[in-house]
Amino acid sequence: MDSIKNSSPRHILVANAKGGCGKTTVATNLAAAYANVGQRVALWDYDPQASSQYWAEIRQGREEVAAPIEALASFKGPRLRETLSFSRRGSEGCDVIIIDAPSLTTASAQFESLVRMSDIIVVPVMTSSVDIRTSKRFITDLLTHRVYRARPRPIGVVGNRIGSASANYANLEQFLACSGVTTISQFRNTPVYAEAADQGIGVIEMFDNRAARREYRAWHALTSWIDEQTPRKLNVASARPRAVGRKLQQQINTQKNNA
Ligand SMILES: Nc1ncnc2c1ncn2[C@@H]1O[C@H](COP(=O)(O)OP(=O)(O)O)[C@@H](O)[C@H]1O
Ligand SMILES: [Mg+2]
Known part of the structure; x- marks a missing residue:
């Protein structure tokens, strides 16, 4: 295991040109899923709306009970290159870096930069005809993008809000x-x-919620697929014990009862 101890983190980009399709939902849930199996996780929020950042701030309030995630407001950097080195410094020693992208057109410089730093790309897609149309276009543009073609990496599509x-x-x-x-x-x-x-x-952390448990299989399928695609970078040697999940659940239940 020591041979892979210092392997570089996997950069997972969650992207789609469509707003509201579930990028932040997928990024934050993936971050929680990896943190809960003992991986060191960084969450880079590139969207000025700062939804991932906000989620992470709430989570930090649960630091006693929730598996830690290092959140970075990457959108705040003055320039892309400086932002990247700032982000890298802040995420040293991480196994997984999850990048929550804003809704970008594939022609933008920022999109190019995010693709360049990614090892794997996850594209959430909702099912309205408008969403499907935009997403098809996005995936086609991604597949034919100069940066992508120079180093093709796995692209995984996840259906979101499926009725x-x-x-x-x-x-x-x-x-x-x-x-x-x-x-x-x-x-x-x-x-x-x-x-x-x-x-x-x-x-994945809502053990007492039946609707949440029904989603577990889909999240395990996604993390398994990511792990299969990027096996060399899996830093098992640094895995930490599982999060104190029961305590987290108790904290949430107590807060609900007091509300
Ligand atoms: N599978 C889902 N079921 C129900 N609501 C969802 C689901 N995925 C996302 N949402 C909700 O849809 C809204 C937009 O999702 P979000 O992840 O913020 O999209 P994006 O980051 O792509 O703009 C949020 O309010 C989120 O809670
Ligand atoms: Mg978002």
Whole structure:
């Protein structure tokens, strides 16, 4: 295990040109999922709306009970290059770096910079016809992007806010199969995501919530796929014991009862 102890962190970019498709939801839930299996996680928020940053601040208030995540307001940097070195310094020793991207067009310089630093790209897609159209366009532009083509990395699409069987999503899957892009998981449309966001946690940490538990399989599928794609960088040697999950649950329940 020592041979991989100092391997560099995996940079997971969560991106889509479409606003509101679930980038922050996926980024924060992924961060919680990895932190809970003992990985050292950094969460870089590149969106000036600072939703991930806000989530992480709430989480820091639970530092006694929630597995720690290093959050960085990466959008605050004066210039991209300086921001990146600032972010890197702040995330030394991390196993996983999750990058929450703003809604960017693939033509922007910032998009190019985010793709360049990524080892793997996760694209959340909702199923309205407008979302599917924008997402198809985004994925096509990504696949043909100069920076991507210079070093293609795995792209995983996750369906978000999936209700009953969606013809639109089936259509997207067909399109993706032709492009060689994999669809990994589907997350349901459920209020537990807003609940988790409000509490600075991931649904994977909501043991007492049946709707949250129904989502576990999809999150495990996503983390397993990411781990398969980037096995060399998995820094098992530094794994820490699992988070004190029961205490976190007790804290949340007590807060709810007192509200
Ligand atoms: N699977 C889901 N079920 C229910 N609500 C969701 C789900 N995913 C995201 N949301 C909600 O949709 C809104 C937008 O999601 P967000 O992750 O902030 O999107 P983005 O970062 O792409 O703009 C948020 O209020 C979030 O809580
Ligand atoms: Mg966001």
